[in-house]
Amino acid sequence: MSPVEARIADVFTAAGARGFVHARELGGEAEVAVGADDPVVLASVFKIPVAVAYAREVVAGRLDETERTRVGKRYRIGGIGTAGCADDVELSWRDLALFMLTMSDNAATDVIFHRVGQAAVDRVLAGLGLERTRLIGCCEDLFASVLADLGASDDSDLEAVFAGASPEQIWKLAALDPERTSSSTPRETTTLLEAIWTGRAAEPAACERVRTIMAQQIWPHRISSGFGSDVAVAAKTGTLPAVRNEAGVVSFPDGRRFAVAVFTRADSLAERQPAVDAAIGKAARLAVDHLRKETP
Numbered sequence: 192m193s194p195v196e197a198r199i200a201d202v203f204t205a206a207g208a209r210g211f212v213h214a215r216e217l218g219g220e221a222e223v224a225v226g227a228d229d230p231v232v233l234a235s236v237f238k239i240p241v242a243v244a245y246a247r248e249v250v251a252g253r254l255d256e257t258e259r260t261r262v263g264k265r266y267r268i269g270g271i272g273t274a275g276c277a278d279d280v281e282l283s284w285r286d287l288a289l290f291m292l293t294m295s296d297n298a299a300t301d302v303i304f305h306r307v308g309q310a311a312v313d314r315v316l317a318g319l320g321l322e323r324t325r326l327i328g329c330c331e332d333l334f335a336s337v338l339a340d341l342g343a344s345d346d347s348d349l350e351a352v353f354a355g356a357s358p359e360q361i362w363k364l365a366a367l368d369p370e371r372t373s374s375s376t377p378r379e380t381t382t383l384l385e386a387i388w389t390g391r392a393a394e395p396a397a398c399e400r401v402r403t404i405m406a407q408q409i410w411p412h413r414i415s416s417g418f419g420s421d422v423a424v425a426a427k428t429g430t431l432p433a434v435r436n437e438a439g440v441v442s443f444p445d446g447r448r449f450a451v452a453v454f455t456r457a458d459s460l461a462e463r464q465p466a467v468d469a470a471i472g473k474a475a476r477l478a479v480d481h482l483r484k485e486t487p
Contacts (some may be wrong), residue, residue: 195481196225199474206470208435208457213377214478217385217440217448221486223478227378230323230369231454234429235295236438237326237373239383242404244311245288245303246397254306256285262298268334269350272296292404292427297330304329315393319386324375333372336365358460361432367456380438380452388440388448405439412465413437414451417472418479433457435467441479449482451475 192200203210211226248254262273262280272290273280274297282290287303290296304312309328316324327333334349341360343352353361365371386392387401406425414437415424426439438452453471457464 206466208455208467211454214451233373234431236429240315243315244307246400247393250394250397266298274298301329321379326373377452381450384450412468413471414475417476
């Protein structure tokens with residue numbers, strides 16, 4: 192482990208977590224890697240390949256992005272965006288995609304996922320040779336696995352079931368085990384990001400759609416917290432109990448761009464973990480600063 196990689200590992204230890212990091216400059220060969228080939232839980236980072244599959248459908252003319260669709264009771268699971276609306280919501284496909292990536296709207300994600308299909312998402316991953324990245328359904332499937340693991344019925348209130356679960360039960364959830372849920376590695380995640388930013392993940396117009404939406408993400412507390420306002424960050428977060436992730440591309444005014452994937456597993460199940468969130472930004476900054484210095 193290099194000095195900078197040791198410093199990054201120490202940042203996560205101090206925050207009460209273990210971190211898994213991979214960073215590379217787009218078009219470059221140098222890297223910073225901390226557990227970069229370890230399997231990690233994707234959480235909502237899985238929405239990036241879903242967005243690529245969606246954009247492919249739009250550009251190919253198989254999906255009219257201005258067509259409106261309804262987000263109904265089936266998807267109303269609580270939380271942010273349409274998932275938390277009290278009533279049915281009607282939106283265009285492109286607005287659902289916006290909500291999926293910018294605010295991590297789970298309902299919007301599932302409606303899009305069911306429209307494009309698992310096979311279309313799998314083709315994105317297979318086409319890039321991401322053999323260690325797998326998606327097991329969408330948010331609906333993840334929540335169903337949680338309810339099943341906790342011995343609750345499919346129609347149970349997820350928040351109420353969580354509130355009644357013991358820490359021991361939560362730690363054993365399949366949703367927190369990369370061998371039993373949607374997972375990847377930090378290295379494969381930056382490979383996906385680089386493919387999106389260089390137009391290899393799909394048609395150039397499709398990749399541009401994904402990049403544009405990711406640049407509008409509303410959460411500033413992870414990777415973005417490590418950089419100044421002159422540095423642009425286009426990224427996607429992922430959050431589950433004990434899991435705090437973010438993967439994205441950091442772009443500097445001088446034109447240099449860096450793909451960064453940071454996955455964490457905290458020692459605590461606390462709902463709010465600001466120290467871990469901040470550690471993601473610190474780790475990303477350490478990695479990118481090292482790459483900028485090593486390959487000026």
